[in-house]
Amino acid sequence: xxxxxxxxxxxxxxxxxxxxxxxxxxxxxxxxxxxxxxxxxxxxxxxxxxxxxxxxxxxxxxxxxxxxxxxxxxxxxxxxxxxxxxxxxxxxxxxxxxxxxxxxxxxxxxxxxxxxxxxx
Amino acid sequence: xxxxxxxxxxxxxxxxxxxxxxxxxxxxxxxxxxxxxxxxxxxxxxxxxxxxxxxxxxxxxxxxxxxxxxxxxxxxxxxxxxxxxxxxxxxxxxxxxxxxxxxxxxxxxxxxxxxxxxxxxxxxxxxxxxxxxxxxxxxxxxxxxxxxxxxxxxxxxxxxxxxxxxxxxxxxxxxxxxxxxxxxxxxxxxxxxxxxxxxxxxxxxxxxxxxxxxxxxxxxxxxxxxxxxxxxxxxxxxxx
Numbered sequence: 001x002x003x004x005x006x007x008x009x010x011x012x013x014x015x016x017x018x019x020x021x022x023x024x025x026x027x028x029x030x031x032x033x034x035x036x037x038x039x040x041x042x043x044x045x046x047x048x049x050x051x052x053x054x055x056x057x058x059x060x061x062x063x064x065x066x067x068x069x070x071x072x073x074x075x076x077x078x079x080x081x082x083x084x085x086x087x088x089x090x091x092x093x094x095x096x097x098x099x100x101x102x103x104x105x106x107x108x109x110x111x112x113x114x115x116x117x118x119x120x
Numbered sequence: 121x122x123x124x125x126x127x128x129x130x131x132x133x134x135x136x137x138x139x140x141x142x143x144x145x146x147x148x149x150x151x152x153x154x155x156x157x158x159x160x161x162x163x164x165x166x167x168x169x170x171x172x173x174x175x176x177x178x179x180x181x182x183x184x185x186x187x188x189x190x191x192x193x194x195x196x197x198x199x200x201x202x203x204x205x206x207x208x209x210x211x212x213x214x215x216x217x218x219x220x221x222x223x224x225x226x227x228x229x230x231x232x233x234x235x236x237x238x239x240x241x242x243x244x245x246x247x248x249x250x251x252x253x254x255x256x257x258x259x260x261x262x263x264x265x266x267x268x269x270x271x272x273x274x275x276x277x278x279x280x281x282x283x284x285x286x287x288x289x290x291x292x293x294x295x296x297x298x299x300x301x302x303x304x305x306x307x308x309x310x311x312x313x314x315x316x317x318x319x320x321x322x323x324x325x326x327x328x329x330x331x332x333x334x335x336x337x338x339x340x341x342x343x344x345x346x347x348x349x350x351x352x353x354x355x356x357x358x359x360x
Contacts, residue, residue, distance in 0.1 A: 007198035014201075024346035026261050028200035029339050035204035045205050053202035056195065057331070060321035061164045062145045063196045066189035067260060068168040068282045072175060073182045074275050084243045088253055089280065092236035093287045093314055094295055096257065100228035100337075101301040101310035107220035108305060 003052035137188025228313030232257035258345040288315020289322035304329040312337030
């Protein structure tokens, strides 16, 4: 119970912070940062917190389903321009994943190389 | 209670739509597992398809469906908070990758905004469409807020964001394989920056490190997209 209480309470605190500061971030992301700070101070997650978060993250794919079903309300809006939309999404997703993966992989290798050398 | 009245009662009950949501997801997950979890059998995608079919066939309005499904939707917030646990567990690796993460964020955020906008403009789409497209790689909630502020159509942006999430979850591994990127941090980060939570869910299925970097990318990109989109749209508006 402590774990689920903390997850919900930290999101609430996050929402409150966003409301008062006008930060361009969802409250849940602030809640994530707060939980991270708590874990750092505590030196790790309790067994219960590990179990609860593991359950939520194992089923993360489920949580997007209700919002995704909302697509039906806007099908007419998309229908008239669907070719353009499909083309843009396909190009954008492919290019962005490829460019980002290459960038991260190259930069990680470059910063890992001197370290590997030093340990030799 | 007569059977007809009983059926009306059930259809009006939030419990029916909550059960349908969980049932569709459970079925989609079982089928996916049965075939070794290939990306095409994405459980989010096929649950949505199955539920949309049921709603269309029964003539059920989305609002009524959501009365039941909102309980699932509500857990999204706590799940985002929960991402702190794997992020904390892999702090050392993330710290070591700080430079790569920063570079990936700049490239990913700009590419996500620009590539979608440019294709729509090349194909002759109007400003309302390309502005709605611009923030699609951020989570739906952030993307809708940005789109509304800049003259896009927020509900259209929500649909684009979800479609982007599903596409990234389905295509992510194949794209990374095509450009020969094998390491989990790079693959996860690319999927999270491009396709937010839905691809993060997929990344966690592939490897915990991939999921952790996807979560990191998703959180950073939400903020970066909110900051960068108005600037990019401003430049494009001035160029005409």
